[in-house]
Amino acid sequence: MSTRAADLPVSARGRSLGLPRARAAEAAPELVVVIPTYCERANVEELVRRLRKVLTGLRWEAIFVDDDSPDGTAQVIRGIGRRDARVRCLHRLGRRGLAGACIEGMLASCAPHIAVMDADLQHDETILPRMLQYLREGGAELVVGTRYGGDGSVGEWDAARALISRRATRLSRLVYRQSVSDPMSGFFMLKRGLFEEAMRKLSTSGFKLLLDILATIKRPVAIQEVSYTFRTRERGESKLDSVVVWDFAMLMLDKLLGGYVPMRFVAFSLVGGAGIAVHMGVIALLLRLTALAFPVAQALAAGGTMVFNYSVNNVLTYRDQRRTGLAWLTGLASFMGACSLGALANVMIATLAFDHHVPWQLAALSGVCVGAVWNYAMTSRFTWGKARAAG
Ligand SMILES: Nc1nc2c(ncn2[C@@H]2O[C@H](COP(=O)(O)OP(=O)(O)OP(=O)(O)O)[C@@H](O)[C@H]2O)c(=O)[nH]1
Ligand SMILES: [Mg+2]
Incomplete structure (x- = not known):
């Protein structure tokens, strides 16, 4: 009597069909790095190279969330993912938005620790292990990469951008109570439980996910800050435009109105x-x-x-x-x-x-x-x- 492939265990089934043997189940990652991308083709290879280096010895994964970038960023990420299963691409169609992309990336992972960082190499990836350490052992629920505390700096920003950012940072204190020097940071790490407390009330449009989380969670949160210097973008174009001011105003209004009015x-x-x-x-x-x-x-x-x-x-x-x-x-x-x-x-x-x-x-x-x-x-x-x- 011949044996049908369906009667065999999965690995033997593969071999009978001449397929390579599947790897045994691996332990889940303890850290996911969520990276929103729009037209960052020139930066993703280098970012993954740097992540591999600084996260050596940790169980991590990177989820790039790409909004169908016309420069083919998603294809480049999938190419990396074919060689390194820790790298995944969440490819969204018909949608744009930084905060929404980050939220979907966070939801697509089961890792207990979640980092968010930009793809354009402006965030200093070398502080990631220290951020994780604070979550794992330091009692922190949220670690913020800050440009305004300690040795942090905004790098080579021109005076106008630095002024707008400082004013917005000060204004944003109207909507949250926690003590944070850089609530507008796009570089932070948090425990999954904290994200899950906030996730249903977060706005999916806009740029300021951290500010939204701080304003949504009303109880005191254990926060640690790690300073870094914001780097200058070397490749690819900035997506930051004047509409970001409108987004900021809308987020502030939303939080001041208690989230009751759409x-x-x-x-x-x-x-x-x-x-x-x-x-x-x-x-x-x-x-x-x-x-x-x-x-x-x-x-x-x-x-x-x-x-x-x-x-x-x-x-x-x-x-x-x-x-x-x-x-x-x-x-x-x-x-x-x-x-x-x-x-x-x-x-x-x-x-x-x-x-x-x-x-x-x-x-x-x-x-x-x-x-x-x-x-x-x-x-x-x-x-x-x-x-x-x-x-
Ligand atoms: N998925 C997704 N990612 C986005 C979108 N807009 C921006 N991004 C990504 O979000 C990150 C931050 O955007 P940037 O344009 O670099 O904004 P910024 O760092 O505040 O501004 P610059 O200093 O001028 O670069 C980058 O990784 C972008 O590729 C979007 O609509 N969807
Ligand atoms: Mg940038």
Whole structure:
């Protein structure tokens, strides 16, 4: 009687098919280094080389979380992973965002200690063993790589960036109680239990994951700081832009409001508020500079305002799901469709209220509120929603 492959133990099955023998199960890593990447092709090989060196003797793994970088970063990481199973690539499609990438990387590992660091070699990897030591034996739950404490420094930053960072660091104290010199650090290590306490309340958009964790955990946390000098980026381009200021403001607002109001709705409403100013400006210009009748000027201003609101929301409110190219145009069409219905709902509700003797200010406001909620609900579903990402 012949033996079927399915009847054999797994390793023997492989051999009967001429496959190499599988390795026995290995102990799980005690440390995961989560590294978000966007267009870091030129840096990942060198970073892994440095990690191998400084983490010698430890059980570690590196999870790179790549947001489908057009420069092929994910392929390079997978190439390294084929030679070294400690290196993995979490490749995300249709999404962007540093904090969300880090959170997914943390969730993809079972290691009890989690480090987060940038891929661009600006973080000093040589302090990783000391950070781990504090978690393992020093009683710390969180270790922060600091540029502002001890011998730490921001390296060669220009005066403007250093000033903005210092101001933001000071301002951020409004939302957390712990004692930390560098709450905006992108280089830190924490125990999995601490991450799990915070993870469901963290914002997936934005840059400042550590600040979010500090503001989310209300109890005192055992924190240790290790100073380092922030290096200058040698290869690849910075993704830091002025939008980071908006992200910071939104995170602060979210924490100050206690996390009860969806931040996307707040951002959407703020953009809508700016849209009113744009509408008034356009209509004033048209009436002053052209001979257009008021209804035509009003219609043109309304159209222009919708394009303004869509464009700004696409860059700020929905940065992580930003539409580009042809998708930008189809998104505009769906946004205008949804907002036109919203305007109709606005007028109908306001008229109904007015007819029932509600003072005109209140009637108008109720129309605006209903229209805003409608616009937000419809466009979050149909213009930027998950259905589009999947489709
Ligand atoms: N997955 C993912 N990673 C990102 C994204 N944006 C930035 N990163 C990565 O996050 C890390 C920090 O981004 P940087 O652009 O270097 O920001 P920075 O270090 O604060 O600024 P610089 O000093 O100017 O480099 C790098 O490893 C980037 O590749 C993103 O949208 N998704
Ligand atoms: Mg950097």
